[in-house]
Amino acid sequence: MERYFTELNGTDEFIVISNYVATQVTEDVLSTLYTPLIGVECIGVYQFLRQFLTGYEQTSGLLNHYIILSELKMNLAHFEVVRKRLEAIGLLKTYMRIEDNQKFVYKLIAPVMPTQFFNDPMLSVFLFQQVGKPRYQQLKARFCNETFNLDGYQDVSVKYMDVFGTPKTPDKVVFEGNEYIVKQNESHGIPIHQHTFDFDLLEMLLAQNLITKSQLPKATRHLIVQLATLYDIAAHDMRGIILKSLTSDQKISHEDLRKNARDFYQIEHDGKLPQLTPQKTQHEEPETKLTWFELMDTTSPIDMLTSFSKSEPTIKQKRMIESILEREQLPFGVMNILLQYVMFTNDMKLPQSYIEEIASNWKKQKLTSSEAAYNYVKSFEQKKKEKSNKRTNTYNKQNTVQKEMTPKWLLEEHNHMSETREQDNVDLEKERQKLMEELKQSWEEDK
Known part of the structure; x- marks a missing residue:
């Protein structure tokens, strides 16, 4: 799978589905509780995908990844980084099918509601560490309400x-098709799989203390896995924490289990709690260098020209x-660089015959991307500059020889004409250099 995700293409199609309908509460939870954990960029991508679900619809139409490039201004490698963070926090699931091309389903998962969020051992601890005690208490109070005291009232x-x-x-028809009615499914928080923890070893260790499987119901097992993952607790250490969390009737207290696991971690880490720290991926380093070229490669030349010339x-x-695109079969990126180059070197004009000549030449050069075209232009201009300098040096040498063999009166007249031509050449060269500097500066700013 890792190999695939480095090859996501703009033409790959996707569908957005959801397991819930957005409400004011889910919006509030996303903006206040999840944003501090994964950042505004991840929440922005999540909400961008949700826009394709309108009203009570929970399935979008068919889209392709060009919309990510053009509307989010985000290259696909970085989109994968953001996508994985949303999956890791429990807000998204991704499904893939390979047909003629790759097709994806992005399933938006409901954010955890406040009651579950602040009782979740992982989400609550990560939020506390991220925002600090005063802000944590403020956020918690935001979702609290006082219940009316009904003492003294009779129903x-x-x-x-x-x-x-x-x-x-x-009548039976009353209930037909009810399975298709919109459902408001709950989220299970951060997805943690039990195979990440060695339960077989834990059960064997607990059996030595007469703790049976019946004392480890599904909810307790899930909490143990969460705490083991959050605090990096091995099976033999978890046994001691569980034994300390037993009640008088030999049941495992979830509240004591959380507290004892937290105390165990803080003793080992000088009173600190774990933080939610995303790992660097191989795509995060080069993303700023590739963004502009990738946009050039995937943007229509007409759209580029509209944006470029305002x-x-x-x-x-x-x-x-x-x-030209139809005849020469140039990629979008190559055509975009060609148009920008012609405009910078022709006073922002687009002479058709000149563009066609360059397009024909670039096709013969087999340029396949905007980066290749950009480097070709730089190389071409450098060679042209070196050739111009060589011509100037040759002319100066020939001029010296002629001075020795030419009469003074003719030499003076020739010098006057030469100075005029040379001044014209200097002016033209300055103008060309100025245009190329503008071209280079524009490209550097866009990258």
């Missing part, structure tokens, strides 16, 4: 039967671009 509500009588037997291209320019 005088009537029953259904007292008002409406005996209900009639419903105006809509003319119909003639659009037809010219479409014609």
